[in-house]
Amino acid sequence: MSDLKFGTSGLRGLVTELGDDVCAAYTLAFLTHMQDRHAVPADGLLLVGYDLRSSSPRIAAACIAAAKAFGMRVENCGPLPTPALALRALSLKAPAIMVTGSHIPADRNGLKFYRPDGEIDKADEAGILAVLDREKPAAPESDDAEISQEALQRYVERCASLLAPGVLSGRRIGVYQHSSVARDVMVDILTKAGAEAVGLGRSDVFVPVDTEALRPEDVAFAEKACREYKLDALVSTDGDADRPLISDEKGNFLRGDMVGLLTARFLDADAVVTPVTSNTSIEHCGFFVKVYRTRVGSPYVIEGMNKAAADGCRCIIGFEANGGVLLGTSVGTADRSLDALPTRDAMLPILSVLAMAAKEGVPLSQLVNGLPARFTGSGRIEHVAAEQSAAFLKSLEDAGTVEVFFADVGSIGESDRIDGTRIVLSSGDLVHYRASGNAPELRCYTEAASKERAAELLAWGLERARRALNDKLSDREFSR
Known part of the structure; x- marks a missing residue:
């Protein structure tokens, strides 16, 4: 367990280091900490979800078995986007564990933990490590709990509710599906908004799409797809669908921080919270009353959003340079409204940017060209x-x-x-x-x-x- 560590997006390590006994130990430590510090009852509910890596179902089963042995009731949410699991956890005020390595290669994986009120913070990480049993417990027997579709359905309903039906009518949107856990969700939601969604590049082998460090083959794929299929845009996500990937009609990918800026503009934010790695167009554009800069990682963005709330900001949008958007307050558009969801989400920025271009009647490239040239x-x-x-x-x-x-x-x-x-x-x-x-x-x-x-x-x-x-x-x- 000493080779595993918490990073900016949860616990990560090689799959070979994430044996059933290790996963059980971290699950028990997390639940012990939730009892001690966050008043989670010993027989309460735990939610577990996972991405489409070949190792994820096995790791999830180990977490579920350990939680049941601890005395918890478990809802197996199956394969679904990380923000979908987070939404379900917030609505039920229950802790959750997402098994995902996000964008990193398939030989690695990880665990992302949620408190009943949202993502764990650095103090929680220390608390989990403090009660981690250094003597590895016996490997729990695998648990094939029946999968509930409730969390995924609620998330799809939330995303579909952001835009009025037909907003994207006349737009031909390519969906680079690869091994994203949201590959079918994206097609479904875009179709509900009126777009002609074209599924492309579906893969049965995990593809490590990193929205901050695109592979040459991803760039070539976007250019070719937009040209051959005459697309108005190409969209995708990383493995667990908490980071968006959006290209314009020419196959040029939008930087994640520009996606965040456009999303915040579309949602009429008065405060933006983003790490120092996001570019300074955010300050130069003059769209926002306040800009808060933080360290890299969603826990720090959430801290910044809490500060913005304490400062009395009305509409708070957090985002990272990878494009993942955190919704710090409830927001309303001309069409719909959404409750706060303070964890990274890919669908919110995808829908916001596409809707912004459609409503203004311009191609995506023109939206970006209207921003300060940095x-x-x-x-x-x-x-x-x-x-x-x-x-x-x-x-x-x-x-x-x-x-x-x-x-x-x-x-x-x-x-x-x-x-x-x-x-x-x-x-x-x-x-x-x-x-x-x-x-x-x-x-x-x-x-x-x-x-x-x-x-x-x-x-x-x-x-x-x-x-x-x-x-x-x-x-x-x-x-x-």
């Missing part, structure tokens, strides 16, 4: 241990070191360390380094006034960091 880049250096990333970021806290480090690209204008090190050059260009919360890698983000400059900065930033990391490793080996 261009971004992102990349990662893989196989960088957490302690290496920490040492690298620590070195950039020294003003003299930072000045020398960035001398090749410009002088320092301002900086912050909300999450990693984020440097704004005097030119307005931006370079941001942070350690990934989900994998052993160092991430680099850039922003500039042109696409070419953002790409140039990203190439420089990655290479400069590689040199620094290699220098530190060489120094350490020499000292030994």
